[in-house]
Amino acid sequence: MQQQQIERHTISVMVDNEAGVLARVIGLFSGRGYNIESLTVAEVDAQRHFSRITIVTSGTPMIIEQIKNQLRRLVPVHRVTDLTIEAPSLERELVLVKVKGAGEKRVESLRIADIFRARVVDSTIESFVFEMTGSTEKLNAFINLMQPLGLIEVSRTGVVAISRGPEAI
Amino acid sequence: MATEPITGADIVIKALVDQGVEVIFGYPGGAVLPLYDALFKQNQIRHILVRHEQAAVHAAEGYARSTGKVGVVLVTSGPGATNAVTGLTDALMDSVPVVCLTGQVPTHLIGNDAFQEADTTGITRPVTKHNYLVKSINDLSRVIHEAFHVARSGRPGPVVVDLPKDIQQAKYEYVNHANQRHRSYNPQMKPDRALIERAVELMANAERPLFYIGGGVVNSGVAASQLLTEFVRLTGFPCTQTLMGLGAFPASDPLSLGMVGMHGMYESNHAMHDCDLMIAIGSRFDDRVTGKLAAFSPGSKKIHVDIDPSSINKNIHVDLAIVGDVGHVVEDMLRVWKARQVKPNGKALAAWWDQINTWRARDCLRYRPSKEVIKPQYALQRLYDAVKNRDFYITTEVGQHQMWAAQFIKFEKPYHWLTSGGLGTMGYGLPAAIGVQVAHPEALVIDVAGEASIMMNIQEMSTAAQYRTPVKVFILNNRWMGMVRQWQELLHGGRYSESYSDALPDFVKLAEAFGWTGLRATKPVEMDDIIKKMIETPGPVIVDVAVDEKENCFPMIPSGSAHNEMLLGPEDQKASPVSEEGMVLV
Numbered sequence A: 001m002q003q004q005q006i007e008r009h010t011i012s013v014m015v016d017n018e019a020g021v022l023a024r025v026i027g028l029f030s031g032r033g034y035n036i037e038s039l040t041v042a043e044v045d046a047q048r049h050f051s052r053i054t055i056v057t058s059g060t061p062m063i064i065e066q067i068k069n070q071l072r073r074l075v076p077v078h079r080v081t082d083l084t085i086e087a088p089s090l091e092r093e094l095v096l097v098k099v100k101g102a103g104e105k106r107v108e109s110l111r112i113a114d115i116f117r118a119r120v121v122d123s124t125i126e127s128f129v130f131e132m133t134g135s136t137e138k139l140n141a142f143i144n145l146m147q148p149l150g151l152i153e154v155s156r157t158g159v160v161a162i163s164r165g166p167e168a169i
Numbered sequence B: 001m002a003t004e005p006i007t008g009a010d011i012v013i014k015a016l017v018d019q020g021v022e023v024i025f026g027y028p029g030g031a032v033l034p035l036y037d038a039l040f041k042q043n044q045i046r047h048i049l050v051r052h053e054q055a056a057v058h059a060a061e062g063y064a065r066s067t068g069k070v071g072v073v074l075v076t077s078g079p080g081a082t083n084a085v086t087g088l089t090d091a092l093m094d095s096v097p098v099v100c101l102t103g104q105v106p107t108h109l110i111g112n113d114a115f116q117e118a119d120t121t122g123i124t125r126p127v128t129k130h131n132y133l134v135k136s137i138n139d140l141s142r143v144i145h146e147a148f149h150v151a152r153s154g155r156p157g158p159v160v161v162d163l164p165k166d167i168q169q170a171k172y173e174y175v176n177h178a179n180q181r182h183r184s185y186n187p188q189m190k191p192d193r194a195l196i197e198r199a200v201e202l203m204a205n206a207e208r209p210l211f212y213i214g215g216g217v218v219n220s221g222v223a224a225s226q227l228l229t230e231f232v233r234l235t236g237f238p239c240t241q242t243l244m245g246l247g248a249f250p251a252s253d254p255l256s257l258g259m260v261g262m263h264g265m266y267e268s269n270h271a272m273h274d275c276d277l278m279i280a281i282g283s284r285f286d287d288r289v290t291g292k293l294a295a296f297s298p299g300s301k302k303i304h305v306d307i308d309p310s311s312i313n314k315n316i317h318v319d320l321a322i323v324g325d326v327g328h329v330v331e332d333m334l335r336v337w338k339a340r341q342v343k344p345n346g347k348a349l350a351a352w353w354d355q356i357n358t359w360r361a362r363d364c365l366r367y368r369p370s371k372e373v374i375k376p377q378y379a380l381q382r383l384y385d386a387v388k389n390r391d392f393y394i395t396t397e398v399g400q401h402q403m404w405a406a407q408f409i410k411f412e413k414p415y416h417w418l419t420s421g422g423l424g425t426m427g428y429g430l431p432a433a434i435g436v437q438v439a440h441p442e443a444l445v446i447d448v449a450g451e452a453s454i455m456m457n458i459q460e461m462s463t464a465a466q467y468r469t470p471v472k473v474f475i476l477n478n479r480w481m482g483m484v485r486q487w488q489e490l491l492h493g494g495r496y497s498e499s500y501s502d503a504l505p506d507f508v509k510l511a512e513a514f515g516w517t518g519l520r521a522t523k524p525v526e527m528d529d530i531i532k533k534m535i536e537t538p539g540p541v542i543v544d545v546a547v548d549e550k551e552n553c554f555p556m557i558p559s560g561s562a563h564n565e566m567l568l569g570p571e572d573q574k575a576s577p578v579s580e581e582g583m584v585l586v
């Protein structure tokens, strides 16, 4: 028990899109002391009123199992899938990065953005806003590189994830 | 089937009637006036007016836990709802099915800090199994029916339905949604057959097996208890019960080891520590049971049967997890056991019982008797002797008296023992007893109380007087918050900070003031007479039993210790001070 490793898991939760459902999920995590690294939520099926919540969390295998079982216990939860172990999966995040500067730094930020396939979505004479999607690690790398080049603001969506292959979860 | 439009309040009443509700425990207020008006105009549902909303929930718990039905509560918005929160939490911790209807300010005022507005669904979200705020009259009948379904099915629990006043007054057709399948909520009742086979395999090969059964067996119903009893007897294995599981297996059966845990039996705890197969059924490895986790039953394989997957592998890693309703699981186990004609390892089992009998011989509930002062244990022994051949129900408050009641009163069947186990709520016993008595008007219902706890819902004496519920409150009056004093003695150098019950009322006069009968015992010789009088007196009775002020509750696993480190009495207590690790635990 003691030597259990901390693992990072991405969990997808299909819920009824009803009032209070997000509060139930977040309250569960705070009330029981579980970690949330990121949490995203949006309706994914307007007809059936399904929302999909993607949670990145960490804990020992015993805690991760607890988290999934506690989530399944919530009445409006339809399905809980641990994308980290149940299926090979893709994770994506979107970030908007504002960089302010002039001269060489400004040119360099554009060059790096190009390498990362980030797009310029807003520009003034002294600033850019870059948009980029990718894995969390890739976003982190991009943000780190932008830091010395005049990064002044970051906004990220948190992780969304889906399983690979022809099957739906 | 749709009908003529009726008011929301009438829809609620109709749904309750269709759910088989016979009684509601409640307290009125502005935000539930339409509902109270609808109650006034009908005669199918009885209303019991409590004196505090917390007590309404405990009474509903008493009703539910002694019948297997859902308890129903009706309170107003704001303070009515916040007063109910302790009761709801209690019901959640002990898995008691309760539906609590709360009034709410009209929908257009929600969020405006209106008079008596509280965010009831926000406040009660973590202390209920589920809750609803009904914002449209279209949803009302479905939500009420769904609330009952959620409260009673799976692992039972409290459900709050928050009802804005305008919804109670709006009109719509009533539709009976009973038995409608839920979109997402669908607890697993039937176990996986292959797991049953493996469980039976493990049991067949066990040398030192132990059943460890809990409140989940009680929740699964009387039939589940009977099946389990049959199965345990078929195996010949020893069976220990948790505080909440008392009565799920007959205490008088030689296979019963009695209660396990902090103040459980010496033989139970040692058996738990030394067993090689633990069969946990409807129990949840609560910290009051496990003691020091790292030293918990180190040599055993563990099977865990529970309807709630989140109870499995939470505190203790188990080897075989079976999700399902106890009744279904045990029925399957019985069938497989019989079909395979399992013969347990007789020689090993005999040796195991020999070992258990040496633990039993320690006679762990022994105490030093006295002719001068009433020992609390003695009072309970006399009480049990007087009631054991009757249809009796025991509720308790929280403290030493609760543990002594669990030790000294024996239960042969489920639904007759009601105590606040998970939350440990002082003030539970009296309202719970009233709820039991409402459900079983002819039964003998006794609240075993402490003088401190009883003060926490003492106002309910008025409720009992109004409805002539003849509950008996048996106060083991030690003039201390005994359990607190015991811990202060054990852990805090005997500095008895604020644990003395000062300025107590004269309970006999108090009884008279409320229209009850008051009795008092101060000497051991008076006990039998007083108990007889209590039972024979019609109507509610308080018995103030002046017991030894300094008696501590044993046996005991001090916090932070293992099952085989029990203290059997005051002598052991001095010998082994509590570890620093134990000090931080509650």
Ligand SMILES: Cc1ncc(C[n+]2csc(CCOP(=O)(O)OP(=O)(O)O)c2C)c(N)n1
Pocket: B397, B398, B399, B400, B401, B402, B424, B425, B426, B427, B449, B450, B451, B452, B453, B454, B476, B478, B480, B481, B482, B483, B484
């Ligand atoms: C509502 C509530 N507040 C505080 C406690 C902590 N507590 C546990 S036992 C106890 C003392 C109970 O005293 P009494 O009712 O006289 O019972 P005794 O232990 O003396 O038998 C207290 C204060 C509690 N369990 N519940």
Ligand SMILES: [Mg+2]
Pocket: B399, B450, B451, B452, B476, B477, B478, B479, B480, B481, B482, B501
């Ligand atoms: Mg006391």
